Amino acid sequence: MKLTVNGEAHEIATATLAELLATLDYEGNWLATAVNSDLVHAAERALFQLKDGDRIEILSPMQGG
């Protein structure tokens, strides 16, 4: 399955968003996720099914003005 994660192309076989995060070594409660520009709550990741072509954004706190 072809996915775009934080702007980078990935060929990866994961069914859910939670599996994707684990496979790519993302962990922690300071992460927020969006799929195709819509928020996916942390509690929903385990059941959120990914599909070919999905665009995933994984964000964390950063300095800001």
Added chain:
Amino acid sequence: MLELYGTKLASRLLLGTAQYPSPAILADAVKASCASAVTVSLRREMAGGRGGEKFWSLIQSLRLHVLPNTAGCHSVKEAVTTAKMAREIFGTNWIKLEVIGNHDTLQPDVFGLVEAARILCEDGFAVFPYTTDDLVVAERLLEAGCRVLMPWCAPIGSALGPVNVTALRSMRGHFPEVPLIVDAGLGRPSHAALVMELGFDAVLLNTAVARAADPVGMARAFGKAVDAGREAYRSGLLEPRDVAVPSTPTIGQAVLQ
């Protein structure tokens, strides 16, 4: 005491957290400024990275109110999704709403701003809109549900200070009951003092402190300037006059010619 969306703030200075030489200097500057709130953002995390965790731990240790922003968003959709992601991470419904309309000036896209503000207010957010000093836009933002307005006084990071004092004064006059925070463009503590003397409720700044030769010293200076400006406003400023008026009594002056 300043009250924003039902939250009372001890200080009228809100400080950004970007561009400091180090995390330690950021923390020291925030403390020296006596700021009541800090702004933060969201950015892509690297796979296996823990940069966000370290920064978030630092911010939590400051024990201040956190105001996440939607910096860099150029569309309503981007800004709304970023706001929702910020609420998820930071656990606050406060959002500094930025919808940027021009790459060079970083001025707000006020049409998108109003639209995004309406969506977020209806979703329960406490929206702090980064806007211009346009009164009609301000009215639209209030109609959308905003209870705080944050007009720029000059382009972000420009350090120009208030370029249109008349417009700021007019805004204060038109919205006497709305908390008004000058956000963006302040370069010097005297700029902060000036807008506070105009009756603005608070200032939000970042670059002028973070990029100073001594950010901690500059943070302290801005904190004092904000307090001084507020105290001056509350004390009643003397209106300028075109003629001289002697301050020393003229009655009883000796004739020694």
